[in-house]
Amino acid sequence: MSAVANDAIATAVLAQFPAVQQKHADNGRAFLLVPKGDLVAVAHFLRTQKSLRFDALMDLTAYDLLKYPSTPPSDDIAVVYLLFSYQHRHKVTLKVLAPRAECEVATVSGEWPAALYFEREVFDLFGVRFPGHPSLRRIMTPDDWQGHPLRKDYLYPDSYHGVAHLRDGQHFEGSPPRGGDTP
């Protein structure tokens, strides 16, 4: 029961899903760029295939490509899945690009129930919707919060329920612009 090399994992996935691309991040770490439509099928394949058996979703997070030095420039939201196999002791990273306007990625909570909370967090902070999630509510910010704070174009609000965010008369040089939607 030896760990399958990263390339072998990619080969196994690519044989089944030709649309998946193997890419390398700046630090040389390999990841699989999965088209949005294939995600659930790829996830099911990775979890159930005997030689892969990715039984754990270690993390599900996201980052905003806006103002990110990527080529070509993009304003997508990237959703990242870090998978681990307890049986084979190997890992793989999946990334899915969601366009900013139509920010939807199918839920993987059917494959890994751990995704339920992760997806709520990504929805809360990045505004990615996960169709199929049974209860997609905010988890960190208050229920009536406006906007998604970890998006790069997020505008800080001035106040919350009438309580100003800055103390009276405070002004900071170089502090972020405020004036976003307030609940």
Next chain:
Amino acid sequence: MTTDERPGNRADEQVHMAAVDEFLAWGKEHSLFYLLFATACCGIELMQAGGPRYDVDRLGMIPRATPRQADLMIVAGTITHKMAGRVRTLWEQMTEPRWVVSMGSCANSGGPFSKWSYSVLNGIDKYVPVDIYIPGCPPRPEALIDGVMALRERVKRYRTVGERDRTPYIVAGPEAPFGGHCKVPDFTAKKPDGGGGGSA
């Protein structure tokens, strides 16, 4: 000498005359039960203050796990806008007279988050009235006890009827020398007898 004649046991030594209000204030001053409530790293210092080295129990400060039995709320740590409403609810559940100590920079003014955060409340005094402010990030237990002693002075002066002192009090304000309230015993100093050696 019989038991009744021992010093302190005589009837005239056991009876104290005081106004009821003064007596109640005296009792309140010496039994400031505080709410077991902490939201960030100041809570660690609060626990230290309750631990064996500083031991605020000896001041009559016993942690209570429910606000209904607490006299004092020590707001120890960062309060987010989401948490602030809960803090207010806890404060409302406390019975009068109730006291609030704002411990640390975050509870005082938002501290390190006051500039760049969208979620942190800049000072709990926007939600509940604060009696004592303790600066520090986090304040040492000495500073907390300093604040509690200042609060005890205020509790002593509290009367059931009449205006309550609402002046905010800042422990070791800007005029105090930095760390003036944080005197730590020098454990490395040599003992007078030149001891400390283990060799025969």
